[in-house]
Amino acid sequence: MAPLLHVDNLTIRFPRAEPVSNLSFEIAEGETLAIVGESGSGKSLTALALMQLLPRAAKVASGRIRFNGRDLLQLDAREMRRLRGSEIAMIFQEPMTSLNPVMTIGRQIAEVLKVHERLSGRAARKRAIELLELVRIPAPEKRVDDYPHQLSGGMRQRVMIAMAVACKPKLLIADEPTTALDVTIQAQVLDLLDTLRRELQMAVVLITHDLGVVSQWADKVVVMYAGRKVEQALPGDLFNDPLHPYTRGLLAASPRLKNDFHYRDGALTEIPGSIVSAAGEAGCPFRPRCDQARASCGQRVPQLTIPAPDRLVACPFTSSIKAVPHAAAFSL
């Protein structure tokens, strides 16, 4: 069966930079794909490209985005507008900046339903209350008349989710949906997203920098660095046996993954330098920070290879790298 979404060789360019290069991935219906990367990895621009909401200076230079049998890049603005919010929806990191501060949350949710489902005012309000109930907002018939500032951060993100799922989209793009939230609230919101994914048979692209979140909620993980996919795996494989030196570095640098490790026992493993070093470099973008780099890494960008079933890695030297010291800690 064809995947719900197939991004094929997507390249995004700014006048003087290429923030996303030859990116490909697929998502099946009802699946959660995590795209993990640090700032500058291109993960958020990828999300915006899927929604056709790239900033004006950015252009899709090449590639295709096939969604449910159609190439999104071929759609005109009107067709895309119809799709957005109904078949593909998106939620962002900071719900306060995406909600209208002078409009009640009920009216904002109803607006989606009026536009896409042509509901009457009364029917849309009724449905808005149902949606608030669906996202577990207590006393929804009262809350529907609240303004965004009257809600906590977690509640606002629930409202965003209610708007996003109002038309039962096939695909939900969640860009750092819990980064601004406290851990106890994060757990509630991720729980909710996953429940809705199952109830509504919705695929989710979960964009995050948080490896812990990835490990718990993703069916499949894409690791991005400087605009490229450097590794793809099932979460169990990724955490047990990361292959790309960048992924290994990230896992080793993460205090969360080393439960009994204390500063008195030794220093955290560092990845030297910063992602800025990838700019303008030929060859592997991670080379300037890589402890495995060799002369040949500077010559061309490493191709993705398939080292094992369900895995991809863009480093020709993974087989020669010895297991990372802390691998034993991530038993899944």
Added chain:
Amino acid sequence: MPLLSVSDLKTHYKSRDGLLRAVDGVDLVVERGETVGLVGESGCGKSTLGKTLLRLVDPTEGTIEFKGEDITVLDQRRLRGVRKSIQMVFQDPFASLNPRHTIGEILEAPLIVHKAGNRIERRQIVADIVAKVGLPSESINRYPHEFSGGQRQRIGIARALLLNPELIVCDEPVSALDLSIQAQILNLLVEMKKEFGLSYLFISHDLSVVRYFADRVMVMYLGRIVESADNATLWSDPRHPYTRALMNAVPDPSRPRQAAPLGGDLPSPSNIPSGCRFHTRCPLATDVCRAEEPEFRFIAPGHQVACHFADTIN
């Protein structure tokens, strides 16, 4: 005598919704050479507590003794002397660096204020500290916007170290940084601690960072410390239901996914619940919890908990 000893500290603000009790009766001690981690979620008062310790915000009640001297009663002039010894590192160093000054100028300013050395000596101190925090020497002629987030945090740390402080209050120093950079900064803080014999009060919402970095951990909820223990004890035997919930909420690859441990939101600090302030979200709450505020009591040497059921919880 401990380096820092805080007792019954309260910082209340007047707000539109009434009295906002941001810090509401905190006792804490930082010994020389110790790193105390202060963990809590947004709105628990941890940043206000940090600022109160430097008297960037004035306390409403209570004492802050630094090396035996109560600094809550000092006037601005005498406070300046103390501020040399207590420094702060902030979450977003960019917001605290003047964009129109070079790094050299930014770092020299505190030395001028505190009349440290002549011009040549000051330049030397700045050059030394820049090298110590791992920045290239030409950084002193550059402006803040030319640096990445990790490098800016190095500048923030350099500035905190300039006057040879004894205590540094770090308020979420790595929260805005990418994971690969976070490790660099944590390692730097550890090195600096060894080199300068520092003590830290390390404020963070991130339990895993605190677990790595702290010698002792205090958990804060709605203006109060609810649990305090040495690092190993806290992680192996947490006794407050809130501490447990926080730990369970962290998504951890080494264990299966957990149900969300807590429902509901943090109540407002201008409307703190009666009795135990955690009872509205606590899975174990009983009538006693709704009526009586639990005492912050020792359940073992060095292990304090504010819960009526701290002995029986498991």
